[in-house]
Amino acid sequence: MKIYGVYIINRAGGLIFSRDASPKIEVEKTFSYPIDIKFKSYDEKIVVAFGQRDGIKVGHVVLSINGVDTGFQDEGRSYNMTKLKDGREILKILDDESSYPLSIKFGRLRMTANEKIMLLSMFHSIFAMSVQLSPVPRSSGIEVLEADTFKLHCFQTLTGIKLIVITDPRCSDMNIFLKKLYELYADYALKNPFYQNDMPIKCPLFEEKLTQAIDTSERISN
Amino acid sequence: MIFNLYIYDRSGTCLFYHEWNRQKQVDVSREEDFKLMYGMTFSLKSFCNRISPTDPNIGFTSFKTSQYKLHFYETPSGLKFIMTTDLQIQGDIRFLMHTLYKDVFVEYAIRDPECELNKPIKSKLFSEKLNEFIQKQPQFGNIAQTALSSIVK
């Protein structure tokens, strides 16, 4: 069974290690005027709001138009995905009849490094809330979380480090893998004399062993 | 065993809450408890949509801890049903919540002209029917379950 991601967060909710392997989801299609997909500008991106077809899904982001990528770097300002690289505004192009036909590439945006940090710290607080809201005494936090497209398995060590794996939704039990991950963390991060506790893990040996562990786990569960 | 049930409207107002076998109370007020639960599921929804490796369709459905399981069901109109149970629970709880929506919520809340859609449900009939519905579920309680199986035998 596929392992999509491995994350480690420290006691304060800080992401100290991440590795992900989400599949690339992109669709390119040519449109004539008027386009029957509804867009919205959201969080400095142009997102499909309504009108799902041919693999284009609600939530997909416009990645390029006629081969020109989106993402405009304004001088001194932040990266803006509502414009093309050459500075033209996407919504204006879509509204302008004379610019058609348009070949538009859509896709599911991968998480950026910042987004990962934000999301995992969000999980850290959700985890704490799941303990607080427990209807029964002495409950742990979230151990397994299920959604239609994935399953998240979380193991919190006694020291408060959280080890998280994201897998295929059909995957039943990741305890063996989580235990292995804990061992690797203890061996190749903590025992490394140059590794500073609670700081991001940048140990090639750890990465390498992890790759092996992921391969083994995926093979066994298949 | 079913512990409790929360029903929220789409703006986050808790329309209904009931507990059956809850063994631990939160150390905050009821209102605070409702807010926390709504906040947690709201965060869970956006967390799941974003961290999902492929395009999500339904998104978040449940989680479990060492002691309990939380089940989440949302209608296309944005009503949220949240139920917590023990870990021994059998069967599809989201389907159970859909049935509850169909046979109890629509019948005794939506069809009740006295019932305002965005305020906590005050109807006695509604809570009676809901209680009846939950308690007749085989998953309701261990005692009920053993009683049921002895009748079957």
Added chain:
Amino acid sequence: MSRQSGRSNDPRKVSGELLTLTYGALVAQLVKDSESDDEVNKQLDKMGYNIGIRLIEDFLARSSIGKCKDLRETAEIISKNGFKMFLNITPIVANWNQSGDEFSLIIDNNPLTEFAELPDEHKSLSYCNILCGVVRGALEMVQLEVETKIVQDQLKGDNVTELKVKYIRKIEEAAPAGDD
């Protein structure tokens, strides 16, 4: 009007004629109580809206239909499932505009107007305006803001009754309120 197809074993179904007569009496009374046709149209739309925001739950619960992917799917479901379930008619979905954000529901055997004739002094009354409100209210509850209006009316000599639906926007989900 009987809901034979939708819920054949439901003993609570009422005669379609009773509904037609009830609706007629209601509109007639509204006309009597109001200053202008416009006001009646507004009232009917408002009543429809209040019905729509409740009816949608009944519809979703019974049909187990999930979120729509695009407006074409929405239109089909309104016609083939929604109208079918509650009025036992299936309006034709037609008159799409080019950008695919506007369509019409064409009704040719409208049960609401079965016995009605518009008096000469109420030519601007939109007798079936309640349907506009119902569709608008129901869609609002599934995060779709639309505009609806009756553009053709059998009571005004048109061949069919045409209800136009125009997509405005997707409504975003409200974030939980913070502690003030």
